[in-house]
Amino acid sequence: MDIACAFPTALSSPDDIAVAERLGYTRAWVYDTPQQSPDVWMTLALAARRTERIGLGPGVLVPSLRHPMANAAATATLTALAPGRVAVAFGTGFTGRRAMGYPAISWSYMDSYIRAYRGLLRGETVEWEGRRMRMLHPEGHAPARPVDVPVLIGALGPKGNAVARELADGLYATLQLPEFAKDYTWVPYLTWGTVLDEGEPPDSEHARTAGGPGWALAYHGAYEFGGPDAVRELPGGAQWLDVVDAEPGEERHLAVHSGHCVELNRADLAAWNAGGHSVLTDVTVSGTRGEVRRKLDDLASRGVTEIVFQPCGPDIEAELERFLDAARS
Template structure:
């Protein structure tokens, strides 16, 4: 199993990725969330200049945010800066769309987009939005086509599975481990959590800062996919909804996604303080070193071939070091 990391793209991400390389992580993914992050391609280019070995890629690109030519050109540029180290993943848009008030894109759009994107990287003439086009980059403006870069697809259901099998080189999943994951030779799984010291309580300020942003996904995802009642069924869910419902209907998504994967927003803090922290163990890969190790081992049994850990909180080095120690102990057994 490969052990990779992810970062909610920030101005510190290039240095964080350089640190992850020093520690021994296999790959670093950064998020395509323009409503709260710097540009993903600029960040990856800076990371490429500061590293030599670690794999790099956007995880995940949201097709509706850019024309396929733009992402093809960005991919080719990164491949020139970090040859042999680039992989790309695509998703239908959770925070990348929902935090701006949109729903996820359709799988039909995803299929057409990836087909056009991959055709461009091969140097083909493709059709997009009724026009025919290809990459016209002269020598010195891009690597020669074809540009060979593996593509992972963020899929949890049968439609996504079909697109991943036809057009992808692997699977990129989070929050769930679909049964078909075992059928992929490359299955990356994005996760959150923190390694606890022996006897450390889960309701401490350190644990809240380091484990809380990942824990909050239970509420963010519950609301987006199951509605208010799904959230109210969770510990602290009433407190979470009370805060979110103060926002008007047309701006409620802003209250839901503020601080997403970075810090707890007002609703998240209310839920945590109302007892929601008891979900930390179920909602994240948190626990003592041995407990985290067992959880990672369980993920391997479900078909995960690459775990992608996103550290949170003020001490990135501590989180990366402690998690990698637990993860590498699985590989050593």
């Protein structure tokens, strides 16, 4: 199983990716979350200039945020900066849409978008929004078409699986690992957590800052996909909901997604302090070095070919080192 990493696209991400390359990570993915992050393509371009080997890609792009021509042109640019190192993943929009109050895009839209995007990279004339278009970049403005870049799609259910099987080179998985993951030869699985010292409790300061942001996704995901009742089933869920429900309904999504994948927001902290930390090792790839290794072995047996670890906390390099050491043990 390849050991890759991911970053929630911060100003430090290009330097963090350079560190990941030095440590031996095979690929770095960065998020397309404009409501809380710098631009994903600018970040990747800077990372390309600071690295030589590590694979690079957005994981995941949300189609509704950019015209397919804009993403095709950006992909071609990154390919010129990092030839042979680029892969692109697409998703329907968890943080990238829900944090702005929108639902996920439809799979029919994803299907049309990927067809147009891939057609543009092949140098074809495609139709989008009723108009015919083609990449017209002259020599020196982009690599010659076709631009051959692997495309992955994040899918959890049958509709997404159908689109991914037809149009993608792999399955990009996060939050859940579907049974059909075993049907793909390339399955990056995005995960969070931290390697705990022997005897370290799950409510330590290190566990909270390094493992907490990934732990909080259990609450964010439960709320978005299962509603308040699903959150109440989690330890500290009632306290989490008390904070979120105090916000006006039209702005409640802001309270849910604030700090997403970076730090605990007010609702998350309320749940953590109310005992939610007790499930840290259940909902993230957290635990001692040996426990993390066993979790990775289990994921590999279920179809994961590339583990994608997002470090959190004040010492990103130390978290990258801890995880890589556990993964290689």
